[in-house]
Amino acid sequence: MTAYSSTLLPTYAPYPFPIATGEREYVVDAAGNRWLDFYGGHCVASTGHCHPAVATAIAEQVHKLIFYSAAAQLPVRDAAAAALVEFAGNSMASVFFCNSGAEANENALKIAVKLTGRRKFAAFQGAFHGRTLLALSVTDAPKLRKDFDSLLAPVDFLPFGDATALAAADFSDRAAVIVEPIQSMAGVKTAGSAWFAALRDKCTQSGALLIFDEVQTGIGRLGAPFAANLYGVAPDIITCAKGMASGVPMGGVLMRTDIAAALKPGDLGSTFGGGPLACAALIATLKVINDENLMAHAHALAQHIRANMHGVVREVRGTGLLLGLEAGAQAKALKAHLFDRHILVGGSDDPAVLRLMPPLNVSTVAAELLLDGVGEFGAREAA
Numbered sequence: 001m002t003a004y005s006s007t008l009l010p011t012y013a014p015y016p017f018p019i020a021t022g023e024r025e026y027v028v029d030a031a032g033n034r035w036l037d038f039y040g041g042h043c044v045a046s047t048g049h050c051h052p053a054v055a056t057a058i059a060e061q062v063h064k065l066i067f068y069s070a071a072a073q074l075p076v077r078d079a080a081a082a083a084l085v086e087f088a089g090n091s092m093a094s095v096f097f098c099n100s101g102a103e104a105n106e107n108a109l110k111i112a113v114k115l116t117g118r119r120k121f122a123a124f125q126g127a128f129h130g131r132t133l134l135a136l137s138v139t140d141a142p143k144l145r146k147d148f149d150s151l152l153a154p155v156d157f158l159p160f161g162d163a164t165a166l167a168a169a170d171f172s173d174r175a176a177v178i179v180e181p182i183q184s185m186a187g188v189k190t191a192g193s194a195w196f197a198a199l200r201d202k203c204t205q206s207g208a209l210l211i212f213d214e215v216q217t218g219i220g221r222l223g224a225p226f227a228a229n230l231y232g233v234a235p236d237i238i239t240c241a242k243g244m245a246s247g248v249p250m251g252g253v254l255m256r257t258d259i260a261a262a263l264k265p266g267d268l269g270s271t272f273g274g275g276p277l278a279c280a281a282l283i284a285t286l287k288v289i290n291d292e293n294l295m296a297h298a299h300a301l302a303q304h305i306r307a308n309m310h311g312v313v314r315e316v317r318g319t320g321l322l323l324g325l326e327a328g329a330q331a332k333a334l335k336a337h338l339f340d341r342h343i344l345v346g347g348s349d350d351p352a353v354l355r356l357m358p359p360l361n362v363s364t365v366a367a368e369l370l371l372d373g374v375g376e377f378g379a380r381e382a383a
Helices: 052-062 075-088 101-116 133-137 163-168 193-206 227-231 257-262 276-291 294-308 328-340 364-382
Strands: 019-023 026-029 034-037 094-098 120-124 155-158 174-179 209-213 237-240 251-255 315-319 322-326 353-356
Touching (some): 075 251, 094 101, 101 174, 101 209, 101 251, 101 257, 163 193, 174 193, 193 209, 193 227, 294 315, 294 322, 294 364, 322 328, 328 364
Parallel strands (some): 120 155, 174 209, 209 237
Antiparallel strands (some): 019 026, 026 034, 094 251, 237 251, 315 322, 322 353
16 A cells, blocks of 8 residues: 655545546546546545646636735636626625635634624534534534544534424524535435425524535535525525635635625635635636536436446435445445445445545446446345
8 A cells, every 4th residue: 555755744544546647537546547536536526637627727827826815806816706606696695715614614603603792503413514623613523522622612413404303402592503415424414405494494583693514515516506506595604615616725605795794804814715726716617517517417417326326225315416325334345346446435424325426527437337336246245
């Protein structure tokens, strides 16, 4: 297995090969072997690896201006904000740019504290919102939280998707309720539109802001711009990151007009947030998603995968191209089998569930290779 460089701090166990290049739904290792990427660099390669339109936009921006902070007005930053707000719809009217999903969630929670004057939050069991302090406060991961408990904000964790628990909850002293529309890390857990509508009503009645963490579900992944559009629910704030700039680090906090109006210059800040390269990549990413009808493609391909996935996969969870394959005790062996066939998929905190988070332009041919690999494994196990 390829080891980390001695100068690089280990974080995750790496693939046993170095990735040299990428194209669409494939990455290529240093030996020239092609790997079908249904992991997408953890839900990041939204338009595929090195989409020509995105690469061209970045290259052109490099020769214009690599960086200037928010101390200056930049046409590319203004254009990126307008493009994202238009793409989002759903009453979102303004965006604060940052650099990651954790940073987006951190700022969204800070906004809620500032606007409500409250210091407590509500979140959901199984949630993952990031590793910065406020984001970690609303993340239900004891092994990540244990060394920092005294620094974390007070949070109530409710059962995700449980209508009875939601009806009994009291948000009257909560600054915000933050929720992932699909709990990806927890094993691609979902909740129905009616539950999200009830959550919206509960937040409105209590004066708590409703934050949709769409770091993974946003930017067309579910077959709609955001899950909020898909569920017909208008949150107060939407956070996004991952695939919004096709791999260039970027995060965003989308908000309603009245929330933006309540904030003044200096309340939020980020030196690198909304940098020219990221903004150029965002504009190109959204254009590719729209021009190539990738949201419709994500929906159609998900239906195809769901209809043709059999054998050891007991259930296909999720929506669009954020899917979970529930394979019970055989999930680990299935992942290893797919790896042997040069197909990369993700795991989850649920050892029975594998995750699919491929580029939104992943081909039907690639989906067939995945289905064949799962079918082959099932036939082998049944023999």
